[in-house]
Amino acid sequence: MEAYTSFARVYDTFMDNIPYEEWCEYLTGLMREYGVRDGLVLDLGCGTGNMTELLAKAGYDMIGADNAEEMLEIAMEKRDKSGYDILYLLQDGDYIPLQLSLPPTSLRPFNDFMNAAFVARRRPAWSSVVQIGLKRVDNGNNTYSVATFRKVEDLQPEQVGEFRAFVESFRQQAKEMLKNRAELSAAREGEEDQYATANTE
Secondary structure, rough: HHHHHHHHHHHHHOOOOOOHHHHHHHHHHHHOOOOOOOOEEEEEEEOOOOHHHHHHHHOOEEEEEEEHHHHHHHHHHHHHHOOOOOOOEEEOOOOOOOOOOOHHHHHHHHHHHHHHHHHHHOOOHHHHEEEEEEEEEEOOOOOEEEEEEEEEEOOOOHHHHHHHHHHHHHHHHHHHHHHHHHHHHHHHHHHHHHHHHHHHH
């Protein structure tokens, strides 16, 4: 951690040979291949926000998480300059809330997993660590993606308390982000209406 703190201000200088734009094109192409053309994307270990900024530019709603505070300070400076509505979280990665958007082909596996892992055991879904994967299925006529779910472990009572507190904090930050996005969108629409009115006069 201390190494990253001292390295944060020169990180981009040492990483200036990384083809971030090409890497972004590869990532967005991969996501589009799986039908993810927009929506919320979490950049774990976002560092100074280079890739986070590019993905925001590509149209994704970005959240960047890192455990190095000075890295995030630089990322937020870039956000201030670019104007992208990015949510940055100082987080060690132990608990990351996730909102899932599942394709129809994954709804039954998800329901079966939830019933077996939580409903039948009378446990809340946020009381366990779940590994989520994606596999391709070929039924002979079509190839499609199906999400896979595996319960890794149950959280201890003190961990559940910590997680609930973090989720509530995350929820409040997400609400603020959505509020800011709505206000920005309304302001832009107002500017466009004024421009259209001016052109018709």
